[in-house]
Amino acid sequence: MFAISGRVIKGEGYGRKIGFPTVNLDRRDFLKLKKKPKFGIYAGKVILPTGRAFRAGLVIGPRDKKGLPKLEAHLLNFRGRTPARAKFIFKKFLRPFRKFSAEKALKTQIQKDLKKC
Ligand SMILES: Cc1cc2nc3c(=O)[nH]c(=O)nc-3n(C[C@H](O)[C@H](O)[C@H](O)COP(=O)(O)O)c2cc1C
Numbered sequence: 183m184f185a186i187s188g189r190v191i192k193g194e195g196y197g198r199k200i201g202f203p204t205v206n207l208d209r210r211d212f213l214k215l216k217k218k219p220k221f222g223i224y225a226g227k228v229i230l231p232t233g234r235a236f237r238a239g240l241v242i243g244p245r246d247k248k249g250l251p252k253l254e255a256h257l258l259n260f261r262g263r264t265p266a267r268a269k270f271i272f273k274k275f276l277r278p279f280r281k282f283s284a285e286k287a288l289k290t291q292i293q294k295d296l297k298k299c
Pocket residue numbers: 192193194195196197198202203204205206223239240241254255256278279280281282288292295296
């Protein structure tokens with residue numbers, strides 16, 4: 183188990199479009215990690231500045247042009263405004279990140295991942 187805390191940034195809005203909005207952490211927070219975690223999809227928790235905790239599906243990767251991986255989480259049963267900061271707690275590695283040729287297949291896979299969270 184490991185955790186990453188940081189500033190929340192604006193995502194591309196694609197998660198929301200496919201029905202799984204995500205909270206995105208500043209990618210630079212990845213650089214602060216001493217031990218680099220394995221890229222992929224994890225089950226875990228997200229703690230907000232209010233202290234509220236949500237079970238979540240977490241994503242590390244893939245890398246962008248600068249070489250930094252995306253850090254994002256879909257919080258289960260979360261309704262509300264995007265928080266300013268968040269703490270991601272990565273508990274269980276579920277699978278590697280992979281490319282999907284169809285949006286429907288990606289949505290089905292995300293649903294499966296979230297059941298494990
Ligand atoms: C639990 C979970 C697993 C995901 N797994 C993949 C994946 O394997 N491949 C993929 O292309 N996108 C995957 N996604 C979706 C992408 O990360 C998607 O681009 C993202 O949610 C949208 O980011 P945005 O906030 O920048 O719009 C996953 C999302 C979640 C919440």
